[in-house]
Amino acid sequence: MAASEHIVGRGIGNKLILFSVILVAIMWMLPIAWTLLLSFKPNSELMISTASAFHPPYTIKNYTDIFQSSGVFRWLWNSAVVSIGVTVGILVLSSLAGYGFARAEFKGRDIIFVLVLLGLAVPEQAVIIARHQMFSDLKMHNTYPAIILPGLSSAFGVFLMTQYFKAIPKDIDEAAMLDNASRFKIFWKVLLPLTIPAQATLGIFSFLGAWNDYLWPLISATKPEMFTITVGMASTQTNFAQSEGLGFLMAQAIFAGLPVFIVYLFFQKYIVRAVAGAAIN
Amino acid sequence: ADKTEISVARFFGACEADYGTVTDVTKANGECGIITALINKFNAESTTTVVKPEIVEWPGYDQLTARIRSGEPPVISVMHEAVISDYSSRGLLEPLDEDFAKAGIDVNDMTDASRQGVTKDGKIYAMPFDTHTWLWHINMNLFKEAGLVDGAGKPILPKSTDELMQQAQQFKDKTGKPYFISTLANETAFYTRTFDTLLYQQNVDFFADPTKVNFSAPEAKNALQLLADIFSKDLTTKNQDYAASVSAFAAGEGGVFICGTWLIDTYDQESKKDGALANGYAVTAFPQLYAGSPRVWADGHSWVLLKQDLSDAQRASAVEFMKFLWDNNYEWARTGHLPVRKSIIESEQFKNLPHRGDIASLAVNGTALPSAVKRQFSIQEIEGEEVGSAMRGDKPVEQALTDAETRINELLANAK
Amino acid sequence: MQVSSIELDSVSKRFGSVEVISELSLTIHSGEFIAFLGPSGCGKSTLLRMIAGLESVDGGEIRIGGERVDRLPPGARGVAMVFQHYALYPHMTVFDNLAFGLRNIGTAEDEIARRIEEAARILEISHLLKRKPGQLSGGQRQRVAIGRALVKDPKAYLFDEPLSNLDAALRVRTRVELARLHQQTRATTIFVTHDQVEAMTLASRIVVMNARKVEQVGTPMEIYGRPATEFVARFVGSPAMNFLPVQVNDRGGLASAVLGDGSIIDTHVPVAALPGGDLRVGVRAEAIRVRPDGALPGKVEVVERLGDRTHLHIRLMDGSTLVAEDTGISQVQPGDAVRLAVEGATAHLFDAGGLAYHARQ
Amino acid sequence: MQVSSIELDSVSKRFGSVEVISELSLTIHSGEFIAFLGPSGCGKSTLLRMIAGLESVDGGEIRIGGERVDRLPPGARGVAMVFQHYALYPHMTVFDNLAFGLRNIGTAEDEIARRIEEAARILEISHLLKRKPGQLSGGQRQRVAIGRALVKDPKAYLFDEPLSNLDAALRVRTRVELARLHQQTRATTIFVTHDQVEAMTLASRIVVMNARKVEQVGTPMEIYGRPATEFVARFVGSPAMNFLPVQVNDRGGLASAVLGDGSIIDTHVPVAALPGGDLRVGVRAEAIRVRPDGALPGKVEVVERLGDRTHLHIRLMDGSTLVAEDTGISQVQPGDAVRLAVEGATAHLFDAGGLAYHARQ
Amino acid sequence: MTDATLSPGKAVAAVKRPTGASIGPRWSNALFVAPYMVFYVVLLVYPLFKGIWMSMLESDMFDDTSKFAGLANYYRLFNDKIFIGTVWNTVLFVLMTVPVFVAIGLLLALALNRSDRTSATLRAIFFGTSVLSVTIVTIIWKMMYMPGNGAIASLMRLLGLEPIAFITTASLALPAVAITTIWWIIGLPMMLFLAALQQIPGELYEAAALDNASRWRSFWSITLPSIRRTMLVVVIYEIVAQFQLFGQAQLLTQGGPNNASRPIVLFIYEQGFRSWNLGYAAAASEILFLIMAVAALAQFFASRKRVEE
Numbered sequence A: 001m002a003a004s005e006h007i008v009g010r011g012i013g014n015k016l017i018l019f020s021v022i023l024v025a026i027m028w029m030l031p032i033a034w035t036l037l038l039s040f041k042p043n044s045e046l047m048i049s050t051a052s053a054f055h056p057p058y059t060i061k062n063y064t065d066i067f068q069s070s071g072v073f074r075w076l077w078n079s080a081v082v083s084i085g086v087t088v089g090i091l092v093l094s095s096l097a098g099y100g101f102a103r104a105e106f107k108g109r110d111i112i113f114v115l116v117l118l119g120l121a122v123p124e125q126a127v128i129i130a131r132h133q134m135f136s137d138l139k140m141h142n143t144y145p146a147i148i149l150p151g152l153s154s155a156f157g158v159f160l161m162t163q164y165f166k167a168i169p170k171d172i173d174e175a176a177m178l179d180n181a182s183r184f185k186i187f188w189k190v191l192l193p194l195t196i197p198a199q200a201t202l203g204i205f206s207f208l209g210a211w212n213d214y215l216w217p218l219i220s221a222t223k224p225e226m227f228t229i230t231v232g233m234a235s236t237q238t239n240f241a242q243s244e245g246l247g248f249l250m251a252q253a254i255f256a257g258l259p260v261f262i263v264y265l266f267f268q269k270y271i272v273r274a275v276a277g278a279a280i281n
Numbered sequence B: 001a002d003k004t005e006i007s008v009a010r011f012f013g014a015c016e017a018d019y020g021t022v023t024d025v026t027k028a029n030g031e032c033g034i035i036t037a038l039i040n041k042f043n044a045e046s047t048t049t050v051v052k053p054e055i056v057e058w059p060g061y062d063q064l065t066a067r068i069r070s071g072e073p074p075v076i077s078v079m080h081e082a083v084i085s086d087y088s089s090r091g092l093l094e095p096l097d098e099d100f101a102k103a104g105i106d107v108n109d110m111t112d113a114s115r116q117g118v119t120k121d122g123k124i125y126a127m128p129f130d131t132h133t134w135l136w137h138i139n140m141n142l143f144k145e146a147g148l149v150d151g152a153g154k155p156i157l158p159k160s161t162d163e164l165m166q167q168a169q170q171f172k173d174k175t176g177k178p179y180f181i182s183t184l185a186n187e188t189a190f191y192t193r194t195f196d197t198l199l200y201q202q203n204v205d206f207f208a209d210p211t212k213v214n215f216s217a218p219e220a221k222n223a224l225q226l227l228a229d230i231f232s233k234d235l236t237t238k239n240q241d242y243a244a245s246v247s248a249f250a251a252g253e254g255g256v257f258i259c260g261t262w263l264i265d266t267y268d269q270e271s272k273k274d275g276a277l278a279n280g281y282a283v284t285a286f287p288q289l290y291a292g293s294p295r296v297w298a299d300g301h302s303w304v305l306l307k308q309d310l311s312d313a314q315r316a317s318a319v320e321f322m323k324f325l326w327d328n329n330y331e332w333a334r335t336g337h338l339p340v341r342k343s344i345i346e347s348e349q350f351k352n353l354p355h356r357g358d359i360a361s362l363a364v365n366g367t368a369l370p371s372a373v374k375r376q377f378s379i380q381e382i383e384g385e386e387v388g389s390a391m392r393g394d395k396p397v398e399q400a401l402t403d404a405e406t407r408i409n410e411l412l413a414n415a416k
Numbered sequence C, D: 001m002q003v004s005s006i007e008l009d010s011v012s013k014r015f016g017s018v019e020v021i022s023e024l025s026l027t028i029h030s031g032e033f034i035a036f037l038g039p040s041g042c043g044k045s046t047l048l049r050m051i052a053g054l055e056s057v058d059g060g061e062i063r064i065g066g067e068r069v070d071r072l073p074p075g076a077r078g079v080a081m082v083f084q085h086y087a088l089y090p091h092m093t094v095f096d097n098l099a100f101g102l103r104n105i106g107t108a109e110d111e112i113a114r115r116i117e118e119a120a121r122i123l124e125i126s127h128l129l130k131r132k133p134g135q136l137s138g139g140q141r142q143r144v145a146i147g148r149a150l151v152k153d154p155k156a157y158l159f160d161e162p163l164s165n166l167d168a169a170l171r172v173r174t175r176v177e178l179a180r181l182h183q184q185t186r187a188t189t190i191f192v193t194h195d196q197v198e199a200m201t202l203a204s205r206i207v208v209m210n211a212r213k214v215e216q217v218g219t220p221m222e223i224y225g226r227p228a229t230e231f232v233a234r235f236v237g238s239p240a241m242n243f244l245p246v247q248v249n250d251r252g253g254l255a256s257a258v259l260g261d262g263s264i265i266d267t268h269v270p271v272a273a274l275p276g277g278d279l280r281v282g283v284r285a286e287a288i289r290v291r292p293d294g295a296l297p298g299k300v301e302v303v304e305r306l307g308d309r310t311h312l313h314i315r316l317m318d319g320s321t322l323v324a325e326d327t328g329i330s331q332v333q334p335g336d337a338v339r340l341a342v343e344g345a346t347a348h349l350f351d352a353g354g355l356a357y358h359a360r361q
Numbered sequence E: 001m002t003d004a005t006l007s008p009g010k011a012v013a014a015v016k017r018p019t020g021a022s023i024g025p026r027w028s029n030a031l032f033v034a035p036y037m038v039f040y041v042v043l044l045v046y047p048l049f050k051g052i053w054m055s056m057l058e059s060d061m062f063d064d065t066s067k068f069a070g071l072a073n074y075y076r077l078f079n080d081k082i083f084i085g086t087v088w089n090t091v092l093f094v095l096m097t098v099p100v101f102v103a104i105g106l107l108l109a110l111a112l113n114r115s116d117r118t119s120a121t122l123r124a125i126f127f128g129t130s131v132l133s134v135t136i137v138t139i140i141w142k143m144m145y146m147p148g149n150g151a152i153a154s155l156m157r158l159l160g161l162e163p164i165a166f167i168t169t170a171s172l173a174l175p176a177v178a179i180t181t182i183w184w185i186i187g188l189p190m191m192l193f194l195a196a197l198q199q200i201p202g203e204l205y206e207a208a209a210l211d212n213a214s215r216w217r218s219f220w221s222i223t224l225p226s227i228r229r230t231m232l233v234v235v236i237y238e239i240v241a242q243f244q245l246f247g248q249a250q251l252l253t254q255g256g257p258n259n260a261s262r263p264i265v266l267f268i269y270e271q272g273f274r275s276w277n278l279g280y281a282a283a284a285s286e287i288l289f290l291i292m293a294v295a296a297l298a299q300f301f302a303s304r305k306r307v308e309e
């Protein structure tokens, strides 16, 4: 407990707790360590037994193979396009709508806002069949828009941004009104720059959500060249791959997990803040 | 000139890393290697067509469905013969009789099983690629240890269920290892295929009415009980998924691996190396345990042309590719699958492949469900689930059979 | 400079069913420094914001410089406002903060630069123009906020508790600066505060508000010296005025107040003006001194030493308490029995309704 | 009642590499009301929390009632603390808040009830015992927080700015109540504040802190009347003391200070004690009066009317400014030229290092 | 958008210079929410109603003729042992995971609610797995669970124990999916609890320390009551999230063995894309939606209660 850190007489207890958590954390990392270890083993050895993972020979062939062959690059690219598309889209729409719901009055606004909030209760799976039919009828599957657009209907971002805009002191808008700024100018020049922390939060959530989305891309992106990394990795997890190319599969998993993990390490501070912020709302 | 590009969806795994540039098919091994090399070869040789392979998850029908619905199916897809009718009956596949005639694919050269497999409502809807069946991979080194090898160096195999139990027990006593290695985990193929085989052997016609399954025969109970006994008496490895069982056999963890034709080549290669299978690999048709028939479960891979707005050039290219595969059917048979051309089965070249003599009978005895039965994949899935739960003792045998019946019949009742 | 008068003509405002301003009329002359003083929630900010156009007006009229403005958007009214929390644009530099409003009305950049330079010079923030608000101290932000108003050359300045965010020392300094600024510009200014010291020290006239209405409008000395009501008397001045119930006798036309214990305070309030009913005398602490010859006996309960003065909390014989003032070097201790002399000349009388009666001027 | 003395013996504290308390020694007598006074960040809270056991001590010793406590956990030290934000347990009723500490040491329930009843009576919160803190006003919470300390019958009370969260009026009232409470209980009390008025009015002795050290320890009148350093002189008293650079002449053993314009202030500071180098005279506003015969000419810039007094901000001939006091009914206007009389008896002299020199007592 | 389209310009005529925004409602303000509303209506509201309509049809994915069937699909669902099984599995899964998310999440948060570097690193470790996608997580855990060659099996053999066959034993498959899920996203509840803990004023703990409260007492009397609301949020959020179990089950166990780990969403997916029973799948979706809506409603009321408190 942060608060009791200084309190006299609590030191030893704190150390004990920390020590046990370190033990748990080591256990937590075991699966990844195991995967990493396997990824450096030749496939043929693993076909007989994974016990060989604990002794040489080790090889980086599994990784170099990725560069030669697999669709992983294309899938990573697709994931990047989709995730960025979703993120940008959500940021634009949610910022505009959040400002609207928080600050720009019009008749019926509050009712519409409640209706949007109800949308938070609709799980994607509940509309996935109908959505798939819609995009089929429009012949839009296997395109970036098809993978991106459904993500933009999420009410979460609007909710978050509305809360955030509401939390900005109203006197800033009022000062801008007295400064003769128009509605859009107040939004664009005065308030939007203040929401950058919220944009970061929402952006991170949206990006991770889109990057890791599975069900929708699974049924919408059915051409291998349109697979996202998530779907692509799923397509390689077959029995055949496990029996004959285990090391390669592990290398692919590590490799595919790397970009977003690096993003995570880079933005960790913001991500943590984002989650914490979400908790308080 | 520009070549016409056609997309070909297939499973069999990805192995561009090893075979990405191999065009000499004879240098390739295994399903993945051979199909990859075949396509490379085609692309290298064809002057008019480029095949763009699209590797999908096995069996990939969920995504194929979604893809057809999205209006952008691949031009050609690999498809199990068991599921062709589901697609053909909805007009999702192109009939190919005329194309084959034009291209010079002689349908009369097709084996009976494969020809039946791709013919629905009197039309041919696919180019058959192989027949694969259920058989026994045998670790001769362990068999020897268990005293189950005869003077001719052939494995001693059971001829009845009693013999089976007895020999399996003997094996276990002698080697300390289970007789069977089976894929009991994570997929249902083992259960369905083995159970079907045992029913065929007893001449049970459980799909007399293609809209209703019937497992009420006592023979069905016998067969299922046999599986349950094998399990409960620890005569098989347990809890292994496909990958685990494949490697378990290679590592010599049991005597018999009940699996498919496609592993023959893989294990044959293995037997040439040091290890548990060194000089000790044999393969045999599923031994006849009942006094009925030697029939055995079978299915086949085939290539279908999906209905869509195809240009003439594309269609021609598609047929050109199919013809190429037809011509190279022997190469595919090297995986262990049975060829679909009589001429190849009879050829010396094929017969000279390792172990092929031992399994030649399968080309005749391989049996599929009647093609009028819809939703065969789903049926097999349900059947496997129920058989599996009975075999593992999660459910009483009779309960499992009635459950399977109701579930399958309910499925068929709602299937269009 | 374009200074204007501001007239409120029976202005009303309700939030939902609650009326917060009711038929309020007030005229603010051109160049005046007016303070709205009152307790929290009495409607000061609301009234100010109505003038600025940040709240709609439910009834009545507002005129600035004679022009009716209550239907105009805030930007069109030509007033500038300084907010309690400054409301600086946090992501803009100080220069851009000052320039924003001018740019919005299309002022030429060189004119903007000129005006900002001038304002920055007056407010001594020239060296801060490149910083962002986050890099400024509270007092500096305060000045920037004022600067933002200054550059617009508005018809009137509106301040909503601009000092309440500053620490005590800075508040005092800024108060002095504001006074100086107003002396220089002579701009019409409305200043909202609930701190009577601020109102007293800054305003030329104070509007004391309570609940939905105006209690008194007057100069600081009128408010302090001749509070119109008990509310004003209690609200203005620290410590608060002492109130004691009294009987009144006529002593040569002036009221002589008799306390509960019989001691007498000779006020200068004309007896003729007084109504019947209960009356209380109101006396400020500085008019009550400890004297050996004082008429009023009491017991010291608490001694508050402020350095230059000492406040004595004294319990009278009848149990009521009052606060008297003594010098900084007072020797009085808690528990001492003392006698108090009350200066009757500055005493006021209040009737049951809280209305005040003062000595003739 | 178990009141104890508190001794700090060259106590030190560092946060990381920053030393916030350095070798500080102090003795607080049993029953004293001590205020720690100083600007924000000077280490007042840290010192208080070290006494309470909420911060560890890096060096030195703390003794309460003679027993060394600096290794004991907070609960074992027998002190009670009232926090700035009250730190009431929000989900417990007032009763349970008061009972929590007693229950933790296994006090019998009837004894707990008795003590709480007693404390509630003293603090007039008997009717609130069933409420939760969220349902109380600021002042009521304040009293509950004090009650929580009271029921424990501690060896000493520690208050960390307990009034700073209250509004002005309530602050004044609570101040008086605290004083009354201490008069009743006579418990050893340490009171942290940065408000000099609070410190002056409440404490029997004040510890003025600055940076990591104690500037002066003394009674309020010593601190106000004889500040040990320039820091104390500036920090205590409002408006702040006026400082003017002077030359000093000897006038019968006492220092006669000559201002820049030649006018003279006759201080009572013995000249013998003074060091060489630059000196400044320090005079409080109330010692500077407007008089027609005053020696010091100046021009009034700002007039601040406080009702009972008026502060005049005056610019002297040499450009320096000072604040003088006038009566509440002062007629002085901004811009007036005035002459000021400085009362030399209460003037102090300060050397270049900020050390003060006072009149002989 | 230019300024002109959005500023009402009512009083422009009266004053020469352009004026800014005014207070009060304006139709033009609706332009801010319009873009989002288009997506919302087209991609969420419309499919929702279309789904409800589809659930009342008997329709096949590739059959253009679908006929109205009323509530037949629902009737069939309630008699479908597999579907009931999936509902039960999903509920079981929720029961297995949510308490663990709360308990472990809170424990970790309590232990790591400190400001030193070690704690920051540990927080990063526990949260780090959450950024991996479900496919990678399942690949990793398959390697843990693999009956013969998996890490757990190897480890148990090393300890001389008979390996537990997690994903292949009916009774253990769902727990295996649950363990994977917990490993994957324990970071989120941990972070939510951390945020809540940081909201608790440190003074409260200090007051308790002065009140002689033990660590344990402080936890029960201060920490727990103070994070009640977050606890509720976490519980409801996790219930909603875990009810939507799909990827882990599909990739790790394919719903098996013997349907023991088949969740509702997998059922929907398979009915739709394997069995082509669109109406039936849509009906199952609506049941899921109903369950979710109840949970969301609970959340709404829970958060409202807080406001009133």
Ligand SMILES: Nc1ncnc2c1ncn2[C@@H]1O[C@H](COP(=O)(O)OP(=O)(O)OP(=O)(O)O)[C@@H](O)[C@H]1O
Binding pocket: C015, C016, C020, C038, C039, C040, C041, C042, C043, C044, C045, C046, C047, C194
């Ligand atoms: N937007 C609003 N909706 C409803 N009631 C409001 C609103 N704004 C203010 N009020 C109410 O109107 C009354 C007057 O508020 P106002 O802000 O004008 O008071 P104030 O005198 O400025 O107080 P303070 O000194 O606390 O700033 C208060 O009772 C307040 O609760």
Ligand SMILES: Nc1ncnc2c1ncn2[C@@H]1O[C@H](COP(=O)(O)OP(=O)(O)OP(=O)(O)O)[C@@H](O)[C@H]1O
Binding pocket: D015, D016, D020, D038, D039, D040, D041, D042, D043, D044, D045, D046, D047, D194
């Ligand atoms: N936990 C801490 N870690 C690091 N520095 C701290 C910590 N607590 C206090 N400090 C620093 O120690 C110094 C003294 O802090 P302290 O809180 O004692 O000041 P204070 O006199 O009580 O001020 P205030 O009047 O603002 O409460 C400050 O500079 C502060 O920044």
Ligand SMILES: [Mg+2]
Binding pocket: C044, C045, C046, C160
């Ligand atoms: Mg206000």
Ligand SMILES: [Mg+2]
Binding pocket: D044, D045, D046, D160
């Ligand atoms: Mg402090």
